[in-house]
Amino acid sequence: MTAPTFTLLDPRPVAANARYTFFLPSPAEIAAVGKGDLVKLTFAYTHETEEWSIERMWVTVEDVGDTDLTGVLANQPFEKTSSLKVGDLIRFQRYCILSIQWARPETAPPPMEYREYWERCLVDECVLDGSEPVEYIYREEPDMQEEGDKFPDSGWRIRGRLSEASDEELDARKPQYVAVGAVLNRDDSWLSLIDAPIGSRFTRDFTTDTYNEEH
Known part of the structure; x- marks a missing residue:
């Protein structure tokens, strides 16, 4: 039987496609990673798994080069078929780093500042799946939030392109209650109006790709 194996995934394509919900450390932070720092990496198993085909796990950096680093696995995998265990040697490149816990935070570069968009909104599913662009947006008194929700309802209600859809197609559209950032990942044409x-x-x-206010 061949021993289970893994590859380390490059998170940059994911970040590029989810700019408003998936954030990586800044280039300055990644360049500053050194011995003793904890970094999170994405492990993708290349064998058939029971539950988790991908796991994000922490690695303690032991040796550093310009682009290549070596560390030891700092936590036990959840996937039962994984051959990995705490203390295993892991070789990786700087671009694989998802997040960082500094051994000496007082000397670390300042973290990159960015706005997060986790407030919820109602949006046509066709916008989320990319089959239609955003056409009509309005903001009403938030009324979707329930007790225990981690993030509040923003009040934004977002419709996909209406002009080319029949009444039956519009009635058949399914709304989704998701993070505003998930909508922006698909279509951020209305970002300047978010507040x-x-x-x-x-x-x-669509002729000018601008939004006109309705009164």
Whole structure:
């Protein structure tokens, strides 16, 4: 039987496709990683697994080069078929780093500042799957949040392109209650309007790719 194996995934394509919900350390932070720091990497198993084909795990850095680093696995995998165990030697490249826990945070570069978009909104499913662009947005009094929700309802309601859809197609559209950032990942044409007040309504003009306020 061949021993189970893994590869380390490059997170940069994921970050490029999910700019508003998936954030990597800055280039300065990644360049500063050194001996003793903990870094999180994405392990993808190349054998048939029982539950987890991919795991994100911490590695303690032991040796550093310009681009190549060596460390030891700092936590036990959850996947039962994994041959990995705490203390195993892991060789990786800097671009594989998902996040960092500094051994000496007082000397670490300042973290990159960015806005997060985890507030929820209602959006047509066709926007999320990329089959239609955003056309009409409005912001109402938030009323979707339930007790225990981690993130509040933003009040934004987002419709996919309406002009080319029949009444039956519009009625058949399914709404999804998701993070605003998930919508922006698909279509951020309305980003400049994100802080518009409750009661705002905008329709997209596709000829100019601008939004006109509705009164």
